Amino acid sequence: MTVSLKPISIDQKHILENLYSLYLHDLSEFNTTLDISSNGNFEFDSFDLLWENEGLTPYFLINDASIVGFILLLERPFLKKEYDYSINDIFILKKYRRKGFAKALLMKLFKQKTGRYFIIELETNRPAVSFWKRMFIDLDIHFEEEKKIIDNEPCLIQSFQISNHTQKA
Numbered sequence: 001m002t003v004s005l006k007p008i009s010i011d012q013k014h015i016l017e018n019l020y021s022l023y024l025h026d027l028s029e030f031n032t033t034l035d036i037s038s039n040g041n042f043e044f045d046s047f048d049l050l051w052e053n054e055g056l057t058p059y060f061l062i063n064d065a066s067i068v069g070f071i072l073l074l075e076r077p078f079l080k081k082e083y084d085y086s087i088n089d090i091f092i093l094k095k096y097r098r099k100g101f102a103k104a105l106l107m108k109l110f111k112q113k114t115g116r117y118f119i120i121e122l123e124t125n126r127p128a129v130s131f132w133k134r135m136f137i138d139l140d141i142h143f144e145e146e147k148k149i150i151d152n153e154p155c156l157i158q159s160f161q162i163s164n165h166t167q168k169a
Helices: 010-027 101-112 126-138
Strands: 003-007 056-063 066-075 085-092 115-122 143-150 153-162
Touching: 003 101, 010 056, 010 066, 010 085, 056 101, 066 101, 085 101, 101 126, 115 126, 126 153
Parallel strands: 085 115
Antiparallel strands: 003 056, 056 066, 066 085, 115 153, 143 153
16 A cells, blocks of 8 residues: 555646545535535535635545545644644545555654644544544544534544654554
């Protein structure tokens, strides 16, 4: 497995939009406010902001030469002072799930970008909650967790520190 992170350029926006629609489709199982648009896709209404605001960085997850997913990383100056990064969205195409791609992606990301992170999951999204708990164990990451209502949805917020010393070989 040769996994890499590749920043998504504005000219690849249409590819990310297609993948993001699949991501929102998966997420709609856990969020009652998500629904398809009149053209039959799940749409993110502020998509252009990803290339207009510094600190919003989408990446493709590449295995060999194939796109297997994406991650949306928030960082400064977009984030507040308390955190350096937030993994806002992570999506792996279904045929690549449970094969170690997400773990390899996170290991690569954390090696490149150390600092204070947070992630947010819908409490009802049991697969995401389980995924993150498993990643914390597998990567030996200590995290703090709190429950909070965000946009009228019960959420879990996990925060953690990544340093060169927290990396597993």
